[in-house]
Amino acid sequence: MIDEPLREIGGRGSRSTWSSITEIVQHRQLLGRLVNREIRARYKNSTLGVVWSLMRPLAQLVIYYVAIGQFLGAARNVPDFAIFVFTGLTIWSLFSEIVSSGTGSILANAGLIKKVYLPREIFPLAAVGGALFNFVVQFLVLVVATIVLGRLPLSPNLLYLPLAIVLMVVLGTAIALVLSAVNVYLRDVEHLIDIFLMVFFWASPIVYSVTFVNEALQGSWIEQVYLANPVTLAVLGMQKAMWVAGVNDPSQFWPDDLGLRMLIALGVSLVALFLAQRVFSRLQGNFAQEL
Numbered sequence: 001m002i003d004e005p006l007r008e009i010g011g012r013g014s015r016s017t018w019s020s021i022t023e024i025v026q027h028r029q030l031l032g033r034l035v036n037r038e039i040r041a042r043y044k045n046s047t048l049g050v051v052w053s054l055m056r057p058l059a060q061l062v063i064y065y066v067a068i069g070q071f072l073g074a075a076r077n078v079p080d081f082a083i084f085v086f087t088g089l090t091i092w093s094l095f096s097e098i099v100s101s102g103t104g105s106i107l108a109n110a111g112l113i114k115k116v117y118l119p120r121e122i123f124p125l126a127a128v129g130g131a132l133f134n135f136v137v138q139f140l141v142l143v144v145a146t147i148v149l150g151r152l153p154l155s156p157n158l159l160y161l162p163l164a165i166v167l168m169v170v171l172g173t174a175i176a177l178v179l180s181a182v183n184v185y186l187r188d189v190e191h192l193i194d195i196f197l198m199v200f201f202w203a204s205p206i207v208y209s210v211t212f213v214n215e216a217l218q219g220s221w222i223e224q225v226y227l228a229n230p231v232t233l234a235v236l237g238m239q240k241a242m243w244v245a246g247v248n249d250p251s252q253f254w255p256d257d258l259g260l261r262m263l264i265a266l267g268v269s270l271v272a273l274f275l276a277q278r279v280f281s282r283l284q285g286n287f288a289q290e291l
Helices: 017-026 028-042 049-071 081-103 110-115 122-148 156-185 189-202 210-217 221-227 230-242 244-248 258-290
Strands: none
Touching: 017 028, 017 258, 028 122, 049 081, 081 122, 081 156, 081 189, 081 230, 081 244, 110 258, 122 156, 156 189, 156 230, 156 258, 210 221, 221 230, 230 244, 230 258
C-alpha cells in the first residue's frame, strides 16, 4: 500500500533534469513500493509465482532451438546452441520488458496521477525495476545451466556482462520515457510497440549467430550499420560474457573493439536518456487532463 502524503495537483510545467532527479530521489521510498507492487501484481493469485517469469523465455528457447537450431540446421554451426539462444533471450527480455511495460505505465497509473502530484517519471522507472527483477531470475537460471553443462564462464570476458546490462537499462529507459508520455496523447503507440520490438528482435543476433551476418555482408557498410545497433552490441556483449563455447570457437566472428563499441553506444544512450527526460518533462504537464 502506498502511504506517501497526498499533495494537491499543481499545474507544473517543464522542470529541469536536476529538479526531476531530486524529486525522484525524494520519492525513492514510493518508487520502491511501486516496484514491489509491480512484482506482486504480476504474480498475484498465482500458484507458480516467479516461475511464470521463466515460462515465456523457456518456451521461446524450445521453439527457436527446434525450429531454427534443428530444422534449419543453425545448431550445427553454433556450439552449445541452447546456451547461445538463452543468453540472447535473457538480455533481450530485459530490454523488451522495460520498453513494453514502461510504455503503458502512465496509463496504468492514471487514477493515481489524477489524484496527487508526484514525479511522473517514477512510473516508467517502476517498470524498469520490475523488469530487472525478472532479469535476475532468468539470469540465475542461465548461470545454473552453464554450471550443469560445465560451461561456467570464469574469464575477463565477464566484464562485458555489466556493460551489456547497463546499456540495455539506459536505452530501454530512454525509449520507455518517451513512449509512455506520447502514449498518453496517442494511444496507438502501445499497439505499435509490438512491431517496434519485433524489428529490434530480428535485427539482433539472438537466435542466429552474428557470424552468419559477417559471412553474408563481408564487412560492408551495411554490416557496420547493423553493428551500430545498441541492442545488437548488448546481445554480443552478453554472449561474449556467458557463451564460453562461442568465445573459444575460432570459427565464430566477433567484431573488433566490441568493448569500445559498447561504450560509445552507452554514451549515445545516456544522451538519449537525457533528451527523453526533457521530452517527458515537456509533455507531463497535461497528463492529468488527458487521462
